[in-house]
Amino acid sequence: MKKTMLKCAYAFLVTSGILLAQGASAQDKSQSILLPSYRVGPFAPNGIGQANAIIDYVRLLNERDGGLNGVKLNVQECETQYENERGVECYERYKTMDSVGLPGLLPLSAGIGYALYDRANADKVPIITPGYGRLQGAVGSLFPYEFPIVGNDWEQTTAIMTYIANKVGGFDKLKGQKIALVYLDSAYGKEPFPVLDEMAKRYGIEWTGYPIAASAMVEQSSTWLQIRRNKPDYVLIWGWGVMTPTAIKEAAKVKFPVERLIGNWWSAAEPDVIPVGDTAKGYVGATFRMPGTEFGVYKDLEKYVFGPGKAASDGSERGTILYNQGLYFAMLQTEAMRVAQKKFGNGPVSGEQVAWGLENIGLSEARLKDMGFDGMVSPIKLSCADHAGGGMLRLIQWDGSKWTAISDWLSGANEFSKPLVQQSAEALAKEMGRKPRDCAAAGG
Numbered sequence: 001m002k003k004t005m006l007k008c009a010y011a012f013l014v015t016s017g018i019l020l021a022q023g024a025s026a027q028d029k030s031q032s033i034l035l036p037s038y039r040v041g042p043f044a045p046n047g048i049g050q051a052n053a054i055i056d057y058v059r060l061l062n063e064r065d066g067g068l069n070g071v072k073l074n075v076q077e078c079e080t081q082y083e084n085e086r087g088v089e090c091y092e093r094y095k096t097m098d099s100v101g102l103p104g105l106l107p108l109s110a111g112i113g114y115a116l117y118d119r120a121n122a123d124k125v126p127i128i129t130p131g132y133g134r135l136q137g138a139v140g141s142l143f144p145y146e147f148p149i150v151g152n153d154w155e156q157t158t159a160i161m162t163y164i165a166n167k168v169g170g171f172d173k174l175k176g177q178k179i180a181l182v183y184l185d186s187a188y189g190k191e192p193f194p195v196l197d198e199m200a201k202r203y204g205i206e207w208t209g210y211p212i213a214a215s216a217m218v219e220q221s222s223t224w225l226q227i228r229r230n231k232p233d234y235v236l237i238w239g240w241g242v243m244t245p246t247a248i249k250e251a252a253k254v255k256f257p258v259e260r261l262i263g264n265w266w267s268a269a270e271p272d273v274i275p276v277g278d279t280a281k282g283y284v285g286a287t288f289r290m291p292g293t294e295f296g297v298y299k300d301l302e303k304y305v306f307g308p309g310k311a312a313s314d315g316s317e318r319g320t321i322l323y324n325q326g327l328y329f330a331m332l333q334t335e336a337m338r339v340a341q342k343k344f345g346n347g348p349v350s351g352e353q354v355a356w357g358l359e360n361i362g363l364s365e366a367r368l369k370d371m372g373f374d375g376m377v378s379p380i381k382l383s384c385a386d387h388a389g390g391g392m393l394r395l396i397q398w399d400g401s402k403w404t405a406i407s408d409w410l411s412g413a414n415e416f417s418k419p420l421v422q423q424s425a426e427a428l429a430k431e432m433g434r435k436p437r438d439c440a441a442a443g444g
Contacts, residue, residue: 030072031348032097033058033333036090036108041081043241045271046322047108051077052313053326054106056305059312060297061334063304068338069346080112087112088119095123100350103337104128104358106329110188121145125351126358128333131156131265131288135191138388139425140359141436145351147358149332149380150288150391153191153238153264154420155412159393160262160286161199162410164234175204180232182223182239182247185211189238194420208232217243220250228254237263244272248280258282265393269321273398281400286393289328289377291403293319296372297327321403328377335371336361359384359442378409384439388413 037051038044058073067073076097078090087107095102104126107113113133120127121144127133130149137146151159164179165171181196183189189211196207208230210223217239224247227235235256237247244267251261259282263272268285298318305311306318317323333354340349340357349357362381368374380389395407429436 029070029347030067030074031100031103031337032074032076032094034090034094034097034102034105035075035077036080036087036105036112037077038080038082038108040079041083043082046241046269047082049313049317049320049322050108050326050329052311052317053323054330055312056301057297057327057330058334059310060301060305063308063310064300068334069341071341071346071348073334080109082109082111084109084111084115088115091116091119095125098348100348101125102351103340103349104333104351104354106333107133108329114187117146120351123351124355126336126355128329128336128358130329130332132188135421136425136428138386138421139429140382140384140387141439142425142429142434143387144437145355147355147382147387149358149382149387149389150377151388151393151412152421153188154195154417155388156264156286156393157192157195157236157412158414158417159410159412160236160264160395161195161205162412163262163395163407165203166407171203174199177205177234178230178232179205179207180227180230180235181207181209182220182227182235182237183209183211184217184239184243185213188240192236192238194424195417198416198420212239212243212247217241218246220246221253224250224254224256227251227256234260234262237261237267239263239267239272243267245275245280248273248283249276252276252279259284259397262286262395268396268403269325271322278400280398283398284406285396285398285403287321287396287403288391288393289321289324290375290394290396290405291319291321291324292376295324295376296369296374297331297376298372300372324376328373331371331373332361335363358382358387363389384437384442 038047055075058075062072076094080086102125106128110132113127113129126145126147128147133148135152137143137148165174199205261283263285265286268287273280336354336357337349339361340353344353359382364379378392380391382389390413392409392411394405394409396403397406
């Protein structure tokens with residue numbers, strides 16, 4: 001069965017024209033972008049839409065603009081099945097497919113990102129992880145090729161707790177609030193711990209963690225019986241894949257109010273709620289990319305990609321959280337390449353040059369509007385020192401058929417979270433023997 005699925009994935013790549021000859025030709029001024037997708041395996045429902053969106057957006061740039069300043073972009077897709085080893089294999093196989101090397105990489109998996117940090121740092125290839133990855137990478141002076149753009153789990157936890165504080169009347173009213181954290185038992189799932197510990201010290205919240213093993217994501221009954229006994233005020237969900245819809249279903253069984261379930265931005269997409277039907281109605285989640293098709297980029301996609309029949313996606317994917325996420329991810333990488341061209345010339349750009357482009361990217365409201373992303377995402381500005389960019393999130397709620405915003409854009413990058421990130425980055429860098437760059441000399 002697995003071999004059949006792999007053959008189907010391979011057939012998709014061939015028929016959609018994504019398997020391309022290795023090596024960009026200097027004559028035709030083209031450049032390849034590696035897409036380590038996961039169309040096969042247990043996480044495929046979360047991976048297919050975003051992969052198709054990345055392909056569609058690159059195709060839009062080629063069809064509408066002729067690429068980036070005359071440089072045609074080729075997507076080289078490599079199936080990882082969301083497995084770290086396969087992700088590393090993809091990177092090693094294709095990192096020299098162009099003479100300039102990879103212009104950065106969107107690993108689309110925290111695990112693959114972690115597995116590649118040291119290799120990519122040696123190769124001077126930026127690892128771009130919007131909303132995930134090693135949070136210490138936000139301190140660019142210490143981690144020059146790591147870009148956890150938008151923010152990290154500490155900032156996300158801070159923003160979600162800000163939402164809860166607003167609901168109860170302010171941070172001074174948080175004392176005694178009981179918070180449960182249902183988390184995937186992994187480094188990713190444990191990321192909120194330091195913030196919740198600090199919130200407990202400062203504001204008097206009481207929090208309890210409930211780990212869910214990756215091998216038992218659909219076996220959560222005992223966890224939710226414990227939650228029923230402990231009677232928390234809110235439950236935060238730090239999951240991925242089938243873990244989240246299972247949690248929503250189990251919460252309903254113990255009659256926990258669905259509107260007091262808050263999923264992080266990896267537990268708040270259509271595959272998390274649609275499988276459980278009406279049970280998910282009222283579920284709340286965080287997001288850094290809004291769903292919908294009303295954004296300007298969709299008009300150009302319709303004209304140059306969807307209408308002419310050149311899309312990798314189908315109509316059911318468009319406008320979803322994960323499809324819009326793929327559009328955003330592709331925009332971030334290609335915009336960094338465009339910024340790099342302004343300094344280094346209108347040709348293929350290296351990873352080192354794209355790292356400079358990322359550190360000098362400025363996605364203002366005006367620039368987002370120019371590209372058709374205003375309203376979908378918040379403005380960000382990166383620098384040598386700041387590889388996250390001060391991105392923000394919104395809280396959204398599932399009404400049974402679509403997501404609706406229930407908060408303004410909230411920032412978690414503040415005097416509460418920033419010192420935690422800085423201290424952690426400095427400690428990790430010291431452990432690794434890294435010394436800070438001079439960001440003043442680097443121009444930021």
